[in-house]
Amino acid sequence: MSFSEPLRNKKILIGVCGGIAIYKVCELIRKLKNEGAQITTVLTTGAEKFINPVLFASLSENKAYTNEDFFKPEGSILHIELGKYPDVILVVPATASFISKLATGSASELLLATLLSTKAPVYIFPSMNTSMWEHPATKENIERLKRYDYFVYDPSEGPLACGETGKGRLPEIEEISEVVKAHFVKKNLLGKKVLITGGPTREYIDEVRFITNASSGKTAFFLAKEAYYRGAEVHLVWGLDTFPYVLPKLNCFSKVPFPKVYFVKTTKEMFETAKSLFPQCNISIFAGAPCDFRPKSSFKGKLKKKETLAIDLELTEDIAKILSAEKTEKQITIGFALEERKKLLNYAKKKKKKKNFDYLVANPLDAAGKFESDYVIFTPKDLLEFKNLPKFQLARVLFDLLGS
Ligand SMILES: Cc1cc2nc3c(=O)[nH]c(=O)nc-3n(C[C@H](O)[C@H](O)[C@H](O)COP(=O)(O)O)c2cc1C
Numbered sequence: 017m018s019f020s021e022p023l024r025n026k027k028i029l030i031g032v033c034g035g036i037a038i039y040k041v042c043e044l045i046r047k048l049k050n051e052g053a054q055i056t057t058v059l060t061t062g063a064e065k066f067i068n069p070v071l072f073a074s075l076s077e078n079k080a081y082t083n084e085d086f087f088k089p090e091g092s093i094l095h096i097e098l099g100k101y102p103d104v105i106l107v108v109p110a111t112a113s114f115i116s117k118l119a120t121g122s123a124s125e126l127l128l129a130t131l132l133s134t135k136a137p138v139y140i141f142p143s144m145n146t147s148m149w150e151h152p153a154t155k156e157n158i159e160r161l162k163r164y165d166y167f168v169y170d171p172s173e174g175p176l177a178c179g180e181t182g183k184g185r186l187p188e189i190e191e192i193s194e195v196v197k198a199h200f201v202k203k204n205l206l207g208k209k210v211l212i213t214g215g216p217t218r219e220y221i222d223e224v225r226f227i228t229n230a231s232s233g234k235t236a237f238f239l240a241k242e243a244y245y246r247g248a249e250v251h252l253v254w255g256l257d258t259f260p261y262v263l264p265k266l267n268c269f270s271k272v273p274f275p276k277v278y279f280v281k282t283t284k285e286m287f288e289t290a291k292s293l294f295p296q297c298n299i300s301i302f303a304g305a306p307c308d309f310r311p312k313s314s315f316k317g318k319l320k321k322k323e324t325l326a327i328d329l330e331l332t333e334d335i336a337k338i339l340s341a342e343k344t345e346k347q348i349t350i351g352f353a354l355e356e357r358k359k360l361l362n363y364a365k366k367k368k369k370k371k372n373f374d375y376l377v378a379n380p381l382d383a384a385g386k387f388e389s390d391y392v393i394f395t396p397k398d399l400l401e402f403k404n405l406p407k408f409q410l411a412r413v414l415f416d417l418l419g420s
Pocket of ligand 1: 032033034035036037060061062063110111112113114143144145148
């Protein structure tokens with residue numbers, strides 16, 4: 017089975033302006049190309065003062081256009097041709113000066129004229145000093161661009177090249193490339209609510225010691241991200257203390273709310289939170305790794321060191337089983353099974369039935385914490401096997417299956 021690769025063969029035109037963050041465009045070109053996109057660059061006059069176009073031409077393996085090309089007597093009208101070429105246009109970094117010209121409808125440069133002529137969606141990534149960003153003129157220009165249906169991505173906060181700290185940084189390249197990917201992901205989950213559990217839980221022995229497991233939450237994170245990109249309202253019940261992953265805000269082009277992360281510690285908390293969300297969700301994915309056992313009683317304070325310590329354990333709530341048993345005909349549940357390789361298929365098949373899942377994803381023990389793994393997916397009808405599938409691809413495969 018093939019799976020979606022959102023940037024494969026996509027034609028992306030990057031308009032580059034003369035801002036200090038211009039050096040980051042090199043990394044952006046490489047990243048998008050690695051994902052299979054075809055890149056063309058158009059530099060403003062300001063951009064040419066910072067960087068020689070040869071650099072972008074070499075990295076993109078495509079001509080880098082400058083204003084010298086604007087009036088070349090070559091028979092075709094370049095800014096019209098360039099406007100027809102891309103599936104999407106990015107302006108990175110977008111300077112205050114360029115934004116003001118674009119907001120007035122100026123076509124005095126090749127990039128401006130291309131943007132006026134194009135029907136392609138255009139993403140603007142402003143980057144400038146905080147005072148420039150907060151200036152009423154810039155604010156008005158940005159509002160105007162939004163009214164003209166440009167997708168303006170808010171700059172980040174942090175240290176700026178001028179030595180100040182504040183809003184105006186170009187977002188990290190990873191974040192920009194994620195926005196572009198999200199743009200191309202098919203929106204087959206619009207209007208759907210998705211519940212995902214992720215990460216391990218902790219069961220306390222005393223107030224500072226606990227039993228846990230090696231789950232990193234990666235699978236749940238990639239599932240949450242993919243569901244968000246596909247237009248779902250995502251509720252992520254999360255067993256780790258922090259959320260160490262990049263998730264771009266898509267509110268510049270999407271009305272879908274940013275995923276809500278519910279931090280929980282124990283299996284009981286994960287259960288209570290998931291239970292309260294479950295009835296309103298169309299799809300529930302139990303990718304969390306709740307501890308199966310907890311100490312029957314937890315010691316108040318800190319246990320003193322002893323020769324040996326015996327702890328009486330009891331079973332915790334089986335979140336996936338309890339909630340999946342309550343599902344209506346309109347709800348879909350997806351479970352996960354982590355098991356020794358030789359027992360995997362047999363165990364997973366039984367688990368799917370016993371726990372009333374519509375889909376079950378089985379993976380071997382060594383999947384925990386890794387970026388990729390072997391998987392067997394039990395769908396309502398079939399069994400699909402994957403070798404060394406990255407976890408982000410697993411998320412695509414699953415939501416492709418649900419969308420078809
Ligand atoms: C060293 C230096 C750094 C600059 N950095 C920025 C910047 O980050 N953002 C910005 O909006 N303008 C910045 N400017 C001002 C722009 O380069 C200037 O407005 C230029 O005319 C923009 O050209 P363009 O709109 O053709 O790209 C900077 C200027 C200099 C000299």
